[in-house]
Amino acid sequence: MSLLSVDRLCIGPVDSAAAPIVDGLSFTLSRGDSLAIVGESGSGKTQAVLSLLGLQGAGLRVSGSARFDGIELIGARDSMLDVVRGTRIGMVFQDPASSLNPYLTVGMQIGESLEVHRGLSRAESHRVALRLLDAVRVADAARRLLQYPHELSGGMRQRVMLAAALACRPELLIADEPTTALDATVQRQLITLLRELQRDFALSLLLITHDLGVVGELCTRTLVMYAGRVMEEGDSERLLRAPTHPYTQALLRARPRLDTDPDAPMFAIAGSLTRAEISPLACCFAPRCEHAVDLCYRLRPPPESVADGVRHCHRRPEDIATAPG
Amino acid sequence: MRPHTTSPGMRAALAALACVVALVIVGPWFSPYACDEIDFSGTWSAAPTLVHAHWFGTDSLGRDLFVRTLCGGRISLLVGAVSTLVSLLVGVACGAVAGYIGGRLDGLLMRIVDVLYALPFMFFVIVLMVLFGRHLLLMFVAIGAVNWLDMARVVRGQTLALRERDFIAAARLSGLSDLQIIRRHVVPNLFGLVAVYAAVTLPQVILIESFLSFLGLGVQAPATSWGALINDGAREMDVTPWSLLFPAAFLSVTLLLLNLLGEQLRARLSSRGGPAA
Numbered sequence: 001m002s003l004l005s006v007d008r009l010c011i012g013p014v015d016s017a018a019a020p021i022v023d024g025l026s027f028t029l030s031r032g033d034s035l036a037i038v039g040e041s042g043s044g045k046t047q048a049v050l051s052l053l054g055l056q057g058a059g060l061r062v063s064g065s066a067r068f069d070g071i072e073l074i075g076a077r078d079s080m081l082d083v084v085r086g087t088r089i090g091m092v093f094q095d096p097a098s099s100l101n102p103y104l105t106v107g108m109q110i111g112e113s114l115e116v117h118r119g120l121s122r123a124e125s126h127r128v129a130l131r132l133l134d135a136v137r138v139a140d141a142a143r144r145l146l147q148y149p150h151e152l153s154g155g156m157r158q159r160v161m162l163a164a165a166l167a168c169r170p171e172l173l174i175a176d177e178p179t180t181a182l183d184a185t186v187q188r189q190l191i192t193l194l195r196e197l198q199r200d201f202a203l204s205l206l207l208i209t210h211d212l213g214v215v216g217e218l219c220t221r222t223l224v225m226y227a228g229r230v231m232e233e234g235d236s237e238r239l240l241r242a243p244t245h246p247y248t249q250a251l252l253r254a255r256p257r258l259d260t261d262p263d264a265p266m267f268a269i270a271g272s273l274t275r276a277e278i279s280p281l282a283c284c285f286a287p288r289c290e291h292a293v294d295l296c297y298r299l300r301p302p303p304e305s306v307a308d309g310v311r312h313c314h315r316r317p318e319d320i321a322t323a324p325g
Numbered sequence: 326m327r328p329h330t331t332s333p334g335m336r337a338a339l340a341a342l343a344c345v346v347a348l349v350i351v352g353p354w355f356s357p358y359a360c361d362e363i364d365f366s367g368t369w370s371a372a373p374t375l376v377h378a379h380w381f382g383t384d385s386l387g388r389d390l391f392v393r394t395l396c397g398g399r400i401s402l403l404v405g406a407v408s409t410l411v412s413l414l415v416g417v418a419c420g421a422v423a424g425y426i427g428g429r430l431d432g433l434l435m436r437i438v439d440v441l442y443a444l445p446f447m448f449f450v451i452v453l454m455v456l457f458g459r460h461l462l463l464m465f466v467a468i469g470a471v472n473w474l475d476m477a478r479v480v481r482g483q484t485l486a487l488r489e490r491d492f493i494a495a496a497r498l499s500g501l502s503d504l505q506i507i508r509r510h511v512v513p514n515l516f517g518l519v520a521v522y523a524a525v526t527l528p529q530v531i532l533i534e535s536f537l538s539f540l541g542l543g544v545q546a547p548a549t550s551w552g553a554l555i556n557d558g559a560r561e562m563d564v565t566p567w568s569l570l571f572p573a574a575f576l577s578v579t580l581l582l583l584n585l586l587g588e589q590l591r592a593r594l595s596s597r598g599g600p601a602a
């Protein structure tokens with residue numbers, strides 16, 4: 001049974017014909033499942049998930065459909081959205097530096113949604129906040145509760161934000177690059193924590209990342225985005241092992257690895273993501289794709305169902321299995 | 326609030342300011358004379374002397390200038406503080422609401438501010454004073470009502486930037502209403518900016534009051550203020566220079582200290598890269 005189903009989500013500036021930021025994003029997420037959205041910086045991942053909660057950037061228009069447990073989220077009024085957001089859907093925002101109010105204590109920020117959504121008193125919400133800090137493995141929780149954000153390290157802030165997002169026991173947790181700003185050790189701890197939380201809180205997880213290592217460890221499914229469009233979606237394990245899309249292949253090859261010759265040159269995808277040159281009638285990856293053929297510049301590849309998901313590419317998987325000779 | 330390190334200059338300015346305020350408040354109790362009491366035993370226009378406890382001398386009516394200078398200071402500082410508070414409250418409320426809610430309301434509020442800006446302010450205050458009489462309360466309102474405009478603009482700009490921060494989005498997820506978010510999340514983050522702005526506004530307002538009183542449009546006799554005293558003193562400058570000297574010195578030193586303080590606060594705010602860094 002699908003918990004969240006997004007259908008042809010589009011986000012674009014209200015007052016210009018500029019290329020859309022998100023263009024036809026579709027996916028479904030089953031209850032208890034986890035989906036990673038992967039894509040390079042600026043591909044529209046953050047705006048896509050924000051729009052599900054009615055929090056898209058100023059001056060952006062959202063169309064399409066997103067149903068959470070049957071409730072339509074796109075275009076819903078704030079009063080409708082408040083039924084699900086913060087209570088049934090929790091979110092951890094991308095920027096740990098700006099996600100906590102510098103003038104409120106950790107306890108007040110974790111307890112805020114409990115006080116508003118659940119009508120708890122300050123004392124009650126503090127008790128729950130204490131338990132939540134324990135749940136996200138913050139040592140010395142009672143003292144932390146009374147501290148201000150600037151007294152916390154980056155990893156600690158992420159944990160506090162997780163605690164705040166989990167306060168109302170959501171069914172779905174959206175985490176926007178929760179590990180990006182952290183060093184490797186702390187990243188590792190946070191991934192372990194997320195996995196434990198997913199189990200303990202029976203969470204469905206929508207994870208945004210550009211770290212393919214995180215994907216394999218946390219999410220059963222992966223969706224690869226480029227320039228606001230879906231490139232490929234499928235089973236994480238299969239997708240990482242045998243990608244069927246040139247962009248996914250390039251991403252995997254561009255990944256820094258420890259098990260290869262350290263002197264070998266790093267692979268980088270040629271060119272850069274420039275929205276201005278993306279045509280609505282072509283494959284958006286064509287200017288940078290090493291497998292591009294004529295058709296790619298003339299026709300936008302339609303979705304093609306494959307065994308475990310969907311891909312958007314004109315070339316057959318077997319044609320692109322090897323680098324062009 | 327977290328602890329800040331204060332520079333020695335700032336501490337000195339604060340201490341000096343505290344001295345002035347303390348002197349203005351408690352000073353008159355140490356003198357045997359009341360604010361508008363005429364000392365018939367002493368001489369009129371007496372020079373500063375220790376004999377009759379006329380430490381700053383007397384004016385042409387035989388009133389003790391020490392007491393009058395401090396009593397005038399009470400009024401000047403009170404007008405400054407209350408007017409600054411008025412402009413602060415109105416300015417923050419208007420600016421934060423306009424900046425956070427945005428859209429039509431923002432447009433409307435900011436057009437009102439623009440229109441009020443365009444009015445010749447001194448003229449405005451003077452007309453109010455003439456129409457409604459020289460009432461102290463009116464002075465608070467008139468000065469405060471004009472000074473909130475800058476405050477509203479600055480606060481609105483800061484709010485626009487704050488609105489993009491993720492903790493505001495998080496607060497919306499928590500189900501807080503717009504007004505709750507403004508109260509709980511926006512206003513506290515304006516604190517640094519507002520403190521600086523208040524420190525800059527305070528001397529401006531004191532100066533405006535002094536100017537109005539100097540023109541004879543300020544406080545009503547027998548009450549007095551530094552501006553009114555300077556006006557009196559200027560008329561008798563040739564005979565009793567001290568009647569000009571003392572109130573003028575108090576006013577200048579106070580303004581200087583307030584400006585120094587505002588400058589220090591501003592420097593600290595900008596070096597921290599914003600109020601919420």
Ligand SMILES: Nc1ncnc2c1ncn2[C@@H]1O[C@H](COP(=O)(O)OP(=O)(O)OP(=O)(O)O)[C@@H](O)[C@H]1O
Binds near residue numbers: 042043
């Ligand atoms: N309010 C807005 N109005 C117009 N364009 C916007 C707005 N907000 C974001 N964008 C644009 O949308 C694009 C996608 O932004 P988004 O933050 O979703 O990217 P992202 O995939 O999350 O990138 P990153 O990995 O860097 O976080 C960017 O090019 C950005 O400039």
Ligand code: SF4
Binds near residue numbers: 284286289290293312
């Ligand atoms: S459609 Fe063409 S250009 Fe686009 S990814 Fe496939 S091969 Fe490359």
Ligand SMILES: [Mg+2]
Binds near residue numbers: 045046047
């Ligand atoms: Mg992002």
